[in-house]
Amino acid sequence: MALVIVTILLPIVVGGLLLFAPRNDRALSRAIGTAVAAVTFGTLIAAGTGDWSVRWLSRPFTAAFHFGATPLSIWLALLLALCTACAVAVTRVERTRDFVAVLLTLEGTMLGLFLARDLLVFALFWDLMLVPVFFALVVWGEHPATAWRYFIYNFAGGLTLLLATAAFGIIYGSTDVIGGSTAPLVGAWAPWIFAGFAFAFLVKTPVWPLHTWMPPTYSTLPPPMVAVVSAVQSKAGLYGFLAIASVLLPEYVHEYATPLFVLGGISLLYGAVVALTQNDVKRIVAYSSLSHLGLILIAIASGNRLALAGALVYIVAHGLFSAALFLLLGYVEEREETRNLTRLGGLGWRNPRLSGALCIAALAALGLPGLAGFVGELVILIGVYQAGYVWPAIVALIAIVLASAYMLRLYQDVMNGPQRSDLPVRSDLTLLEGLAVAPLLAALLLVGVYPAPLLMQLSAVTTQSVAPP
C-alpha cells in the first residue's frame, strides 16, 4: 500500500513548495501547514499497517526503502502529526512561511524515521531530521553556539549509528529488520554494535552526561518548533531502544541494564533538581524532560513487560504534555515579552483560559491521577518493581515527587501571586490559540482515563522483545 510513502513525502514536498507561496501571507502558510499535518494524521490511520518497499542496495548487504507502521511506531507517528498540526496552527514567528516549511520538512523526516522498517533507512532519516532543526536554530535561534552544539552532538550520535548499522548489515546480510520477526544478533561483534546504537540513542534522548546540547536548544528554538522537537524528536532514541535494541540485541539491553539504570537514574534526579533551580521557564520544562525521559529509559532497561507497556504510555503522555507546556509558555512569552520566572507573576487574574490550560498541562506533567502522565508513571513503577529492581524504582519515586515541586513552582510563579504592574497587559487566549492546545489537553485526559489501547498495543510488541528476567 503506497499510502504510507505518501504520508512521508507529503509534508516534505509541500514544505518545499511552500517556499514559492507569498512571503507575507502568514495565515495562508499556517493554514496549509495545519492542513498538511492534519492530512498526514488521517492518512496514517487510513494506511494502517500496510507497508511499501523498494529495493535500495543488494550489496554488501540488502537494504530497502521499506516503510510501514508497526503497533509501536504508529503511536509515535500519530503523536508527531498531532503535535505538528497544533504547533503550526499558532506559528507567529518572523518569516512565518519559511518557518512552516521547515517545520513540515521536520515532520516528514521524522515520519520517515518512525515508519522506516529498514535499519539503514532509519539511520538515513536519523541524520536527515537534524538538518531542519539546525536550519531553525540558525535562522530563528538566539545564539549560534546552540546550533553547533545541537548539530555536532547529534551528528556524532548519527555517525556511531551509521557505523553500527554498517556492521550489523555486514553480519546479518540485511538491514530490512525493523518490526519483523527477526532472530536476535549474537556473536563477538554484537556488544560493539549495541554500543554504537546505544550511544546514538542516549545522545538523542538525551541522558546525563550527554545532555548539554538540550537545554540551550530547547530554550532558544521558537515554541512551535521546540514543541515538536521535545515531544517527538527526543523520543527517537527511546523508540530506537524499544524497536531496535530491545528486539535485535535483547541480551545486551539486559546485560547492560545496570549502566542504563545509573544513567537514567542520574538524569532523573539531576534533571529534577536543576529544574527546581532554573528561572527560565523553557529551561525548567527542558530539564523536566531530561528527568522524565530518564524514567522511560529505566523502564526500557528493566525489560519487564509491564514497564515496557508503561514506557509507551509515558512516551505518548510526555509528548502531549511537553508540547502543550512549550506552546503555552510560548504564549506567555509572547504576551509578557519575558520568560524569566522572577519577572512573571499574577497572569492568571487576567488570563483565566491560559491559566487553566497551563494548569492542566502542568498537572499532567507532575503525574496527577486521571491524566496520562499518572498512568505511565504508575505502570512503569509497578513493572520495574515487579522485575526485582527495587532501587531504580525508589529513585524514580523520588524524582516523581520532585516533579510536583518544580511544576507547581512553575505554575505558581507564572499564574498566581500579585499582578506585576511592569508587565504588559494583553488579552487572554484567542479562539485559535485555544483550539491549538485543546487537542493535546483532550488527548491527555483521554489517555488518562482510557489507556487500554496503548497498553494492549504494546503487549504485542514486547512479547517478541525482551523476555522478563
Add this chain to the structure above:
Amino acid sequence: MTLPFTSADWTALYPIEILAVAGLAVIVSDFFGERAGNRYVSIGLALLGTLGAALVAAGQFGQNHDAFFGGFITGGFATVFEEIILIATAGSLILFGTVGPQQRVAGTVAIMLWSACGAMLMAGAANLITIFLGLELLSLGLYAMCASVDRKSARESALKYLILSSTATAFLLFGSALLFGATGSVALADFTNPALASNPLFWMGGGLFLIGLAFKLSLVPFHTWTPDVFEGAPLPVTAFMSVVTKAGTLAVFARFTYAALPVGVSGKLLLPIWIVAAISMIAGNVGMLAQHDLKRLLGYSGIAQVGYILVALAGGTPLGLRYAIYYLAAYTFMNLGAFAVAASLSDENEAGARLANYQGLGRRRPWLAAAMTIFLLALSGLPPTAGFLGKILILAATVANGYLWLAAALIVGTAISLYAYAKVIRAMYAPEGEHHASDLRPFVPLAWTSAALCAVAVIVMAFYPLTPSNVLPLVR
C-alpha cells in the same frame, strides 16, 4: 624501420587521441573569429571532445585489451576512471565561461584537455613507463594552468606546485628505478612474483613509489602544498586539479596495490598508507576548521576525502574497490558542484572563493544557496546525498575487511568536518548576514547549469547506487 605497434594498440587509445585532437582544434579555432565569442567556441569544442571521448571510452567497457605490450590496458577499470576524469574535465571546462571577460581562455582550455589525456593514460597504465608518462603529462599541464592568470598568488601557486610536484616525481621515479632493479622489468605484471617478498630492493622501491603517489594524493604529511596551490590557482584549474589528479593517481594506486603486489608484501607495505590515510582524514578535517577561503577549504577537504576513498581500498577486496570508485564519482559531483557555485559568484577577483561573500546568500540567491547546501551536506556525509551512501558503503567494506580502526578514524574525521561545512551553510542562512551588501553577478548560465546537474547527480546517486561490477584492474 617499422613500429612494432598494431592498429589495435592505437584503437585502445582512441579516447585519449580524441581529447588530444580536440585540444588542437581549440587552439586552431582561436586564430579565427572575433574575440568576444571565442571563449564559447573554445569551451564548446572542448566539451564536444570530452563527449566524444566519453562515448568511445564507454564503448571499451568490458573489452579487456592490452595495448603496447601491456603498457596500457583497456577494460572496465580504465573505462570507469576515464569517465570520471572526463566528467571532471567537462565540469571544470564549463567554469571557464565565468572567468574575467578580458582573458583569452583557448590556451588554458587546450592545456586542460591535454592534461586530462595524461590522467586518462594513468587510468589504463600497467607499466612503470606509462605511469610516469601519464603523471608527467598531467602535471606539466597543471604547472602551466596554475600560472595562466596574471596574479601574484597564481604565480606563487604554480612555482610551489612545480617544485613540490617535481620532488614527488623524483620519489616516484627513484622508486620505479629500484623496482626495475629488483624485478628486471617495468611491467606491473612481473611484480606479482612471490619470491620478491624477500628482496629488500623491492620493498624500498615499492615504498618510494607509494610516497610519490601519496604526494600526488596530498596525504598527510605530504599535503602542505595543497591548500596554497588550490588558493592561488584560477577557479576552473583548482576544480580540475582537485578531482582529476586524484582520480588518475588513485587509478595507479589501485592497480598497483590490487594487481601488482606479491601476496606476502601487500599487507606490510601498505600498512603505512592506511595509517597515513587515517591521519589524513583527521588532519584534513581539522585543517578545514580555520579556513576563510573556499578553495583552501576544499583543498583541506580533499585531503580528508582521499582518506575516505583509500579506506575503502584497505583489505584489497573487489567490493571495496567498487565503493572507492562510487565515492570518487560522488566526490567528483559534489566538488565540481561547489566550484560551480563559487564560479557563479566570481568575477576577476574570484569573490566567490571568499567565504565572507556567502553571508546572506540564502536570501539573495536562493537557488545557488540551496545547491551549495546540497554539496556541503554531501561532503559532510549527510543524507539525502551520495555522500551519505558513499560513507555507509565504505564503512561496510571497512568493517567487513576487519579494519575497524580505520572506520573509527573515518567517524571521528567526519564528525570534525561537520563544523567546517555547516559553517558555510550557516553563513548563507543566518539572519545577521542579510544586510551584507556585495553586488553579485547576474545569472551565469553555464555555471548555474553545471551546479544544477551536479546537485541532481548527487541526490540521484544516493538512491541509485551505481557501482559497476567487472572493474577489477588487470596487469599482463
